[in-house]
Amino acid sequence: MGLKIQNGRVIDAANNLDFVGDIYIQNGKIAAFNNAPLDFQIDEMIDATNQIVCAGFVDLSVRLKNIAKETVVAANSGVTSFCVQPDISPIIDTPEVVKHLNDLANSSRVHFFGALTQKLEGNELSSMLSLKKAGCIAVSNGNFPVKNLLILRRAMEYAASHDLLFVYRPNEFSLSNSGCDY
Numbered sequence: 001m002g003l004k005i006q007n008g009r010v011i012d013a014a015n016n017l018d019f020v021g022d023i024y025i026q027n028g029k030i031a032a033f034n035n036a037p038l039d040f041q042i043d044e045m046i047d048a049t050n051q052i053v054c055a056g057f058v059d060l061s062v063r064l065k066n067i068a069k070e071t072v073v074a075a076n077s078g079v080t081s082f083c084v085q086p087d088i089s090p091i092i093d094t095p096e097v098v099k100h101l102n103d104l105a106n107s108s109r110v111h112f113f114g115a116l117t118q119k120l121e122g123n124e125l126s127s128m129l130s131l132k133k134a135g136c137i138a139v140s141n142g143n144f145p146v147k148n149l150l151i152l153r154r155a156m157e158y159a160a161s162h163d164l165l166f167v168y169r170p171n172e173f174s175l176s177n178s179g180c181d182y
Contacts, residue, residue, distance in 0.1 A: 002026055002041045008048025012055065023053060056080025060167075063088050063142075067104045075109070086115040087142030093118055093126045095134035102135055113140040113167060116155045122147035125155055129162050138165035145171050 003025040010033065011018050017033075024032045024040055031037050059082035064070050074082060084101070086092035092101065093115035101112060114131030116139050118124045128139050139159055146152040152168070159166040 001043045002031075004036070004042045004045045005048050005053055006045060008051050008053035010053050054078075058082060061085055064110075067101070067110065068106075071105065071107055071110060081109040081111065083111045083113055083137070085142040086113050086140055087120055087144060091115055091120055092131070092136065093120070095127075095130045098131060098134035098136055111137045113138045113142075115139065116141040116159075116166075116168070117146060117151065120144040122151065125151065125158060128155075128158055128164055132162060132164050136164075138167050140167040140169070143169060143171055 005023045005025070007020065007022070009018070009020050010023060019033075021034045023030060024036050026037070026040065031040065036042075057079045059074070059079050062070075062082045062084050064084055065088075084092070090097050090100075092098060092112055098112055098114065102110075112135060114128060114134075114136035115126045116128070118126050120141055122141065122145055126139070131139065139155070146155065146168075156166055158164075
């Protein structure tokens with residue numbers, strides 16, 4: 001089957017592409033850009049004027065409630081993979097929770113961030129290495145602050161010593177004073 005996607009903004013960071021033009025797809029693979037290959041039969045054409053055409057988007061901050069349904073919706077919206085923050089229910093702070101969520105997701109497109117601190121309370125470090133071994137690709141405290149800067153420092157050192165991506169949102173509740181609701 002030959003598919004022509006025309007007039008879209010083609011973005012492919014891996015190959016340093018960013019242009020407005022056409023893509024020709026044959027048997028599920030890109031056959032050419034802008035000029036149709038010889039003997040290309042157009043079976044379907046999509047007008048992508050004012051649209052972005054790319055391999056997919058990665059959402060780095062997701063909080064899921066129904067993993068099975070939300071992964072389908074995400075895929076249909078162009079999100080090819082996403083990272084689930086630890087501040088969901090249940091909190092992603094033990095290997096058992098990671099295993100349970102991986103079983104529910106049953107998808108290589110869903111990645112999990114483990115909790116930096118136990119129960120996201122900001123007082124005691126979680127077992128980050130165990131979370132990594134269970135499948136977490138990073139650690140974070142989601143929208144919750146770490147209450148003690150020494151704990152935050154220890155969390156950074158622990159994550160670095162185990163080559164674990166550390167993601168931290170500098171959110172201090174005492175300074176925001178309920179100024180912004182999420």
